[in-house]
Amino acid sequence: MENGNTENxxxxxxxxxxxxxxxxxxMCMSLNAVNKWYGEFHVLRDINLEVCTGEKLVVCGPSGSxxxxxxxxxxxxxxxxxxxxxxxxxELNDDLKHIDEVRREVGMVFQHFNLxxxxxxxxxxxxAPIWVRKTPKxxxxxxxxxxxxxxxxxxxAAKYPGQLSGGQQQRVAIARSLCMKPKVxxxxxxxxxxxxxxxxEVLDVMVxxxxxxxTMLCVTHEMGFARTVADRVIFMDEGQIxxxxxxxxxxxxxxxxxxxxxxxxxxxx
Amino acid sequence: MHxxxxxxxxxxxKPRIAAAVLxxxxxxxxxLNFADTSFGRMLAETTGxxxxxxxxxxxLALALLFVGxxxxxxxxxxxxxxxxxxxxxxxxxxxxxxxxxxxxxxxxSKLWFLISxxxxxxxxxxxxxxxxxxxxxxxxxxxxxxxxxFAVAIASFYTSFFRGLPLLMQxxxxxxxxxxxxxxxxxxxxxxxxxxxxxxxxxxxxFRAGIESIPKGQWEASRAVGLRFGAIMRRIILPxxxxxxxxxxxxxxxxxxxxxxxxxxxxxxxxMFLSRTLGTKTFQHMEMLITVAVIYWILTMxxxxxQARIEGHYRARR
Numbered sequence: 001m002e003n004g005n006t007e008n009x010x011x012x013x014x015x016x017x018x019x020x021x022x023x024x025x026x027m028c029m030s031l032n033a034v035n036k037w038y039g040e041f042h043v044l045r046d047i048n049l050e051v052c053t054g055e056k057l058v059v060c061g062p063s064g065s066x067x068x069x070x071x072x073x074x075x076x077x078x079x080x081x082x083x084x085x086x087x088x089x090x091e092l093n094d095d096l097k098h099i100d101e102v103r104r105e106v107g108m109v110f111q112h113f114n115l116x117x118x119x120x121x122x123x124x125x126x127x128a129p130i131w132v133r134k135t136p137k138x139x140x141x142x143x144x145x146x147x148x149x150x151x152x153x154x155x156x157a158a159k160y161p162g163q164l165s166g167g168q169q170q171r172v173a174i175a176r177s178l179c180m181k182p183k184v185x186x187x188x189x190x191x192x193x194x195x196x197x198x199x200x201e202v203l204d205v206m207v208x209x210x211x212x213x214x215t216m217l218c219v220t221h222e223m224g225f226a227r228t229v230a231d232r233v234i235f236m237d238e239g240q241i242x243x244x245x246x247x248x249x250x251x252x253x254x255x256x257x258x259x260x261x262x263x264x265x266x267x268x269x
Numbered sequence: 270m271h272x273x274x275x276x277x278x279x280x281x282x283k284p285r286i287a288a289a290v291l292x293x294x295x296x297x298x299x300x301l302n303f304a305d306t307s308f309g310r311m312l313a314e315t316t317g318x319x320x321x322x323x324x325x326x327x328x329l330a331l332a333l334l335f336v337g338x339x340x341x342x343x344x345x346x347x348x349x350x351x352x353x354x355x356x357x358x359x360x361x362x363x364x365x366x367x368x369x370x371x372x373x374x375x376x377x378s379k380l381w382f383l384i385s386x387x388x389x390x391x392x393x394x395x396x397x398x399x400x401x402x403x404x405x406x407x408x409x410x411x412x413x414x415x416x417x418x419f420a421v422a423i424a425s426f427y428t429s430f431f432r433g434l435p436l437l438m439q440x441x442x443x444x445x446x447x448x449x450x451x452x453x454x455x456x457x458x459x460x461x462x463x464x465x466x467x468x469x470x471x472x473x474x475x476f477r478a479g480i481e482s483i484p485k486g487q488w489e490a491s492r493a494v495g496l497r498f499g500a501i502m503r504r505i506i507l508p509x510x511x512x513x514x515x516x517x518x519x520x521x522x523x524x525x526x527x528x529x530x531x532x533x534x535x536x537x538x539x540x541m542f543l544s545r546t547l548g549t550k551t552f553q554h555m556e557m558l559i560t561v562a563v564i565y566w567i568l569t570m571x572x573x574x575x576q577a578r579i580e581g582h583y584r585a586r587r
Contacts, residue, residue, distance in 0.1 A: 116509075
């Protein structure tokens with residue numbers, strides 16, 4: 001299988017691309033010359049990215065660099081205007097069927113959890129399996145309890161999201177996504193809204209998920225997480241992927257000036 | 270409002286304030302001139318003073334009574350204060366109604382008919398109209414927010430038209446206008462149609478605001494798990510909009526209950542119609558008007574209780 005970066009070699013700071021270590025080589029997601037504008041503002045500039053099944057990518061970069069927009073394009077929460085995005089061989093275009101299919105394959109975890117406050121934790125987890133996958137209720141509940149155990153809060157099943165701590169809510173959100181049995185998980189700054197102590201409990205769940213072989217695309221500033229889990233780290237600035245490397249080289253030997261500046265800023269404390 | 274933790278004595282217990290209120294009350298009562306009331310005449314007779322003495326005396330007595338009452342009540346806990354003031358105001362109203370020297374026998378003889386015919390019609394018309402208005406409002410709100418040109422245009426034209434005309438005119442237009450097009454409608458269906466179209470327009474705006482009050486993260490999370498529009502609306506957005514929408518919708522229902530009196534002009538035998546017709550023969554208009562007023566009032570109080578219950582239900586789930 002072709003390496004993800006060979007076609008971007010004209011970009012100055014692309015570091016040759018690290019071969020995926022954990023992936024089994026099967027292509028899971030590909031973005032091809034993707035461009036997106038918000039009105040006049042060019043948010044995504046010529047993004048090329050290929051992700052193999054089982055691979056873990058960490059996307060970082062300064063705020064406003066387009067990293068959230070990038071992963072939100074992958075499940076069509078945002079629309080791209082140019083280029084091709086395909087997930088599991090399904091191309092994302094205006095065909096609503098494709099969008100529905102992709103959304104079923106792709107789970108997403110948000111910065112602000114976005115749990116449904118009027119439903120209990122259990123109902124939050126069973127809603128989509130019941131109404132999208134048409135899973136029978138008792139089966140959906142069994143599965144929900146299974147995933148709640150995996151994120152280590154089965155005892156909170158009957159509570160409402162508002163009664164849980166931030167870390168617990170985010171773990172419920174992860175479990176909610178997992179209940180749809182996604183092939184890919186997208187994380188949009190999952191720990192940015194959490195207290196320091198709660199960050200760990202969420203990251204632990206994410207690390208475990210990574211170990212089980214989930215394909216993950218994660219926008220985060222948790223550099224420790226990136227070091228231990230990521231197969232590749234992507235650095236974005238002004239809508240472009242300016243650097244892409246394995247975590248080892250990315251942190252120890254950054255090539256791009258913007259990357260060096262960014263790393264010196266966030267690692268200086 | 271959130272109460273301050275600093276608790277001060279009730280204002281009325283401060284001598285200066287009490288004196289000021291007393292003066293103001295005296296001036297007001299003096300201006301209103303109670304000398305010619307039974308109380309004033311009694312005062313003039315017992316003290317032997319003249320008319321102006323009676324006027325001042327009555328005003329002073331009433332002012333003292335008023336301020337004394339305020340001071341007395343201010344010493345009780347808030348709950349009791351509220352109940353006491355309610356009872357006093359209710360007594361004043363009752364006294365006001367008694368002035369008309371109503372014929373209780375006449376009221377009694379008509380009351381059952383007022384309830385069995387008038388009240389049931391009023392309730393039936395209002396309930397039917399609010400149910401239809403509810404459906405219109407959900408559809409209208411979704412249409413207005415849809416971004417579909419036709420839907421937005423139709424919905425906004427509808428709300429503009431039905432909020433722009435007086436309800437009375439809409440009642441006439443539907444009852445007298447539709448037959449011109451070849452549709453002859455009965456008075457009751459015409460009344461229900463007018464009420465539901467008018468209130469549907471107001472409620473469309475309420476529902477639109479309710480739907481818009483749900484943060485976009487809820488939409489995104491629902492879409493991310495693969496839910497489609499219909500399911501998102503039914504399972505996620507509307508249940509969360511409900512607590513926002515219910516207080517103003519309750520208000521609308523209470524308002525509609527009374528506006529249903531407007532369909533009396535096309536001959537529907539509801540409360541208002543009966544109140545105007547039942548007393549005509551014997552010129553006992555006041556009896557019927559006041560009885561029906563009381564029925565409307567009791568009805569709205571009952572509805573307020575129901576509304577509070579529903580609001581409480583949603584608050585408990587938070």
